[in-house]
Amino acid sequence: MSCGSKKEWIKIPDCNTPCVIEVAKDAVNQHNKASGDNLVFKRVIIGWFLEIDDHTIKHRLYIEVINSKGVVLIISIVIVVVTKDGKRVRTLVSSHHGYPDEKDLFIFWNKIPDVNQPCVQNVAKWAVNKHNKDKNDYLVYVSTVEGWYIEVADHSGTLVYKLHIKAKECIGRVRDYCAVVKEEKPLTERIRTLLEFFPIPPKK
Known part of the structure; x- marks a missing residue:
């Protein structure tokens, strides 16, 4: 909340x-x-x-x-x-x-219990497509590993998602990415903004 x-x-x-x-x-x-x-x-x-x-x-x-x-x-x-x-x-x-x-410690990222929900999947796939469009890349969405969200104070219906995504490169390599997406719902239309999209370094 x-x-x-x-x-x-x-x-x-x-x-x-x-x-x-x-x-x-x-x-x-x-x-x-x-x-x-x-x-x-x-x-x-x-x-x-x-x-x-x-x-x-x-x-x-x-x-x-x-x-x-x-x-x-x-x-x-x-x-x-x-x-x-x-x-x-x-x-x-x-x-x-x-x-x-x-x-900012006041901000708390809430764990998404089920990242396979259609609303989460839609955001994840949109993030990959938006990244491809902005960076002239060719990533193919594979899956969402886990995710979190925050509700933006004083902006009813506005969420920011942070998603751990797996995507395949054109050479066939699958890599992990972090996508941060802001989703606003002023009326019935969803307005999405890709705030961040970057590869997650492999764990050592």
């Missing part, structure tokens, strides 16, 4: 305080209950809060968790805490698996 403008949020100076840890653990528990996952809380990496009114605060936290296979993951959660009459009620608004952007 889009979390609004970064300017509205205040960074939490210390995410190791008991109140922040309590909110984070409750968020993980609510996520597990809703999704059927069995994530185990590890730590809060970074967080922000947004004051809605005198009784309501919205938290945005990046939490390290461990899944049932022992793999450490990062989830971004948004949870609303209402304090009234001496009681606190916490409601999980959203939770996504992914990773923070390297340049």
Whole structure:
């Protein structure tokens, strides 16, 4: 989900305080209950809060968790805490698996659970075709390995995709590429812009 403008949020100076840890653990528990996952809380990496009114605060936290296979993951959660009459009620608004952007930690790349969905495949194939047109190249789309997306704040319906694509060169070699595509939906028409397209170096 889009979390609004970064300017509205205040960074939490210390995410190791008991109140922040309590909110984070409750968020993980609510996520597990809703999704059927069995994530185990590890730590809060970074967080922000947004004051809605005198009784309501919205938290945005990046939490390290461990899944049932022992793999450490990062989830971004948004949870609303209402304090009234001496009681606190916490409601999980959203939770996504992914990773923070390297340049701007407020931006969180949400993992796409199924890259074989038609909407994702369409973006991936479009990216390869657009690259070919712009660079006079001859790549042939093969598959999408994995992908992430962000929702652009204050721009309803605008997504930015980051896709790990396999494409075949004209000599027959298959290589890995990263495609970053911005997709806007002002009305019914989709407007796409290829922001980046580059080969991914082989893992050593």
